[in-house]
Amino acid sequence: MRYHKIPEETIRRLPVYLRQLMLLCQKDCTNVSSHNFSDLVHIPDSQIRKDFSYFGDFGVRGKGYDVKKLIKEIKRILKLESTRQVALVGAGRLGSAVLSYPGFGSYNFKITCAIDNDKRKIGKKIGNLTIKNASQINSLKKKNIKLAIVATPADAAQDVTNKLVKAGVNGILNFAPCTLTTPKKVKVINIDIAMDLATLSYYLRSA
Amino acid sequence: MRYHKIPEETIRRLPVYLRQLMLLCQKDCTNVSSHNFSDLVHIPDSQIRKDFSYFGDFGVRGKGYDVKKLIKEIKRILKLESTRQVALVGAGRLGSAVLSYPGFGSYNFKITCAIDNDKRKIGKKIGNLTIKNASQINSLKKKNIKLAIVATPADAAQDVTNKLVKAGVNGILNFAPCTLTTPKKVKVINIDIAMDLATLSYYLRSA
DNA sequence: CTCTGTGAAGAAGTTCACAGCA
DNA sequence: TGCTGTGAACTTCTTCACAGAG
Incomplete structure (x- = not known):
C-alpha cells in the first residue's frame, strides 16, 4: 500500500460499507469477498477493493475480507471507536424525530444536548433529554461536543451555526433549507428533502 | 449552446440554485451575476455558468441572470411546473415529520397518500391526510403517483420498495437504513442521518 | 467596462486488467 | 483455483482563461 490522497467519495462510501458489514455480522456472516459485497451495496467490486486499499491490506487473497476485522478498521478510520456526543439544535417535529431515531447507537453517537429557543419547548423532556435554551450552545466547548445537527427554520440556521462554530x-x-456559511475547517453536510425530491423529479421519464 | 451530456452533478446542483433563487425572489432581487450568486451558494461562478449553459443561454452578458426567468427555466428542467403527487410509506416519527414538512409547496410537491401497516396508525389523520394500509400501494398507478418516500424500518423497506416499483x-x-435494490429505471436517493454523522466524524481533526 | 458562454486544460474519480499471494 | 491489491487507462467533473456580447 503506497501513499494516495484519499478521495472524498471514498469517505462517503465507508459508512455504507460499515452499515452493510454490521448487518452481515448480525447474520453471523464472518467473511465476504468484494464480489459478494458488491451485490449487497451496489458498488463495483473494483471500487470496493480500491477504497479499502487506501487504508491498508485488509483482505486475504483467495478468501476475501473478515467481516469483524473490517468493521473494526472502518470504525477506526471514521473515528467511531468511542462514544461521540452530538448536539441537536431545533426541537421541532424533525428535530424530535431525529432525537428518537434508534440508529445512532451502533455508530457510537449519542445526542447529549438538545436546544431550542421556543419557550414552550424549553424544559420539556424528549426521551431522557431536557430541552435547553440557546444560551446553552456556549457550554458545548466545555462538554467537548464537536458535532451538531441543525434542525431549525432557515431564518435561524445561520445564526445558530455561527454560535456553534464559536463553541x-x-x-x-x-x-x-438554506446554505450555511462556515470557516473551511468546519464540515457541513446538508439534507434537504424537498431538494432531493426535485432531483428525483428530473429523472422521471414523462412529465 | 452545443450538445453536451449533462453531468449528474449538475442535476444535483439545480435544486440548490433553485432554492437560493426563490429566496432572492422573495427579497425582490430581480437580477444576479454568477459571481454574486457564487457567494450565496458556495459554488464557483464558472461552475454555475457551465451548469446553466447545458440548458441554454439564460444570462445576459455584462448584466447577469434574470432571477424570475431562471427560476422558471430550472423548474421546467426539473419538471416542477405542475403539482406532483408524492406517496409516503411509513408514518412513524420520521414519516410524520416529513408529512408536516412545510417546504414542499414551493417545489409543487404534495404528499397525497400516506401508508403504514401498523393497525394503530391506520385510519388516523395527520394534517388532512388519512393513513391507509399497505394494500393501498397498488392504487398509486391509478393516481399516477411516480414519487415515493420510504420511511419504514429497514426490514420492511425492500418489500415496500418492490410493491412501489410494481405500482x-x-x-x-x-x-x-439499508440499500434498496430496484430496476435501473427507478432512481433512488438515500438519506441516512447516522451515516452522514459518521462521514462528519471522519473529518474531525482530533480523535 | 462587465459579465456570460465555452473550448481546452486540469483534477478527481472509476474501471480495467492482471500480477501475485493463499 | 479464487480473490486481493494496484498501476494504468479511461471517464467524469471542475476550473481556467478568454473571446465576444451588451
Missing part, C-alpha cells in the same frame, strides 16, 4: 463545533448536519 | 413508482427517497 468549537467542527461538523454540522444541516436540515435547514 | 409504477420511478423515484424513491429512502430513509430506511
Whole structure:
C-alpha cells in the first residue's frame, strides 16, 4: 500500500460499507469477498477493493475480507471507536424525530444536548433529554461536543451555526433549507428533502 | 449552446440554485451575476455558468441572470411546473415529520397518500391526510403517483420498495437504513442521518 | 467596462486488467 | 483455483482563461 490522497467519495462510501458489514455480522456472516459485497451495496467490486486499499491490506487473497476485522478498521478510520456526543439544535417535529431515531447507537453517537429557543419547548423532556435554551450552545466547548445537527427554520440556521462554530463545533448536519456559511475547517453536510425530491423529479421519464 | 451530456452533478446542483433563487425572489432581487450568486451558494461562478449553459443561454452578458426567468427555466428542467403527487410509506416519527414538512409547496410537491401497516396508525389523520394500509400501494398507478418516500424500518423497506416499483413508482427517497435494490429505471436517493454523522466524524481533526 | 458562454486544460474519480499471494 | 491489491487507462467533473456580447 503506497501513499494516495484519499478521495472524498471514498469517505462517503465507508459508512455504507460499515452499515452493510454490521448487518452481515448480525447474520453471523464472518467473511465476504468484494464480489459478494458488491451485490449487497451496489458498488463495483473494483471500487470496493480500491477504497479499502487506501487504508491498508485488509483482505486475504483467495478468501476475501473478515467481516469483524473490517468493521473494526472502518470504525477506526471514521473515528467511531468511542462514544461521540452530538448536539441537536431545533426541537421541532424533525428535530424530535431525529432525537428518537434508534440508529445512532451502533455508530457510537449519542445526542447529549438538545436546544431550542421556543419557550414552550424549553424544559420539556424528549426521551431522557431536557430541552435547553440557546444560551446553552456556549457550554458545548466545555462538554467537548464537536458535532451538531441543525434542525431549525432557515431564518435561524445561520445564526445558530455561527454560535456553534464559536463553541468549537467542527461538523454540522444541516436540515435547514438554506446554505450555511462556515470557516473551511468546519464540515457541513446538508439534507434537504424537498431538494432531493426535485432531483428525483428530473429523472422521471414523462412529465 | 452545443450538445453536451449533462453531468449528474449538475442535476444535483439545480435544486440548490433553485432554492437560493426563490429566496432572492422573495427579497425582490430581480437580477444576479454568477459571481454574486457564487457567494450565496458556495459554488464557483464558472461552475454555475457551465451548469446553466447545458440548458441554454439564460444570462445576459455584462448584466447577469434574470432571477424570475431562471427560476422558471430550472423548474421546467426539473419538471416542477405542475403539482406532483408524492406517496409516503411509513408514518412513524420520521414519516410524520416529513408529512408536516412545510417546504414542499414551493417545489409543487404534495404528499397525497400516506401508508403504514401498523393497525394503530391506520385510519388516523395527520394534517388532512388519512393513513391507509399497505394494500393501498397498488392504487398509486391509478393516481399516477411516480414519487415515493420510504420511511419504514429497514426490514420492511425492500418489500415496500418492490410493491412501489410494481405500482409504477420511478423515484424513491429512502430513509430506511439499508440499500434498496430496484430496476435501473427507478432512481433512488438515500438519506441516512447516522451515516452522514459518521462521514462528519471522519473529518474531525482530533480523535 | 462587465459579465456570460465555452473550448481546452486540469483534477478527481472509476474501471480495467492482471500480477501475485493463499 | 479464487480473490486481493494496484498501476494504468479511461471517464467524469471542475476550473481556467478568454473571446465576444451588451
